[in-house]
Amino acid sequence: MFNSQYPKPWFSRFLCLLVLLVALPIHSAMANTIVRVTTSFGEFSIELFDDIAPVTVANFLVYVNSGRYDGTVIHRSEFNFVIQGGWLSFNEQAYSFDIVDTDPNIVNEFNISNTRGTLAMAKVDGDPDSANSQWFINLADNSFLDASNGGFTVFARVIEDGMTVVDAIAALPVSYLAASSPFPVINYTGGTVTNDHLVTIQMSVVEDVSDAPNTFDATTGLLNLIIDAGNAGLVSVSFSVLSTAPEAVIQALLNTVVGLPATVDKIATFDGATGRLTLPELVIDGAVAYRNVIFVLTDLEQLLFTLESLEQ
Secondary structure: OOOOOOOHHHHHHHHHHHHHOOEOOOOOOOOOOEEEEEEEOEEEEEEEOOOOOHHHHHHHHHHHHHOOOOOEEOOEEEOOOEEEEOOEEEEOOOOEEEEOOOOOOEOOOOOOOOOOOEEEEOOOOOOOOOEOOOEEEEOOOOHHHHHOOOOOOEEEEEOOOOHHHHHHHHOOOEEEEEOOEEEEEOOOOOOOOOHHHEOEEEEEEEOOOOOOOOEEEOOOOEEEEEEEOHHHOEEEEEEEEEEOOOOOEEEEEEEEEEEOOOOOOOOEEEEOOOOEEEEEEEEEOOEEEEEEEEEEEEEOOOOEEEEEEEEO
């Protein structure tokens, strides 16, 4: 806990250093939209090509945000070629496959080759502008699709280690359950089908954290924060992580302190009266990992802060 007996001159020195450092502007890069795909066989993320295929991306996001992709199944799996979804969901009560409610077809926007890990829109043979809800993931270099039917519009790619999940789905056995399509199936050898036998899909847009004020950089091992320090003003500060067990302890690095001209959303706050440093959100590996993270100043001379509480 915060010790009120720490010498006040040290505390004043810390605040004064924050005030006197030169203010620099914050520059943040624009990032593409990220969609999280949750399947009954694992999760993976895709990066949408917002600027390269804007009409296709906008169309895809309408289906994502409306929830029309939720509960759909992977209805096609072709070895070393594609897995495909966005068309059917399985209604166990009615024991039928229901077709996704589709919007009008969209214009073709072919720009990027159909290489492994990319996502493209499915369409009707002989009609380049016939894509609506169905999408597929290329399991291999399918660049021959670039010259077919006006070119199949690539609008996204699987990122990070997501292809391990995609490949696991592609490795499942298939069964021709409807529309003469090879459905990948889980522990199914025949008879009555349930959703447990199918690869079901949920999709959601991942919150943009490209300009998040409070992040942990695994490469440098630094906790980088933007703090409202009250009378000391707004500053960015990096902290080194000294320990994680039995207590998480971080140390402010004064040589990294930079004064800032304006506040930002979800900024951390430092309360000089209690010694509490509060982070509304902490981003790790491009995602919000913790919320309401509270550190307490436990050694003013060394500028050490100890973790008091957090929410996942």
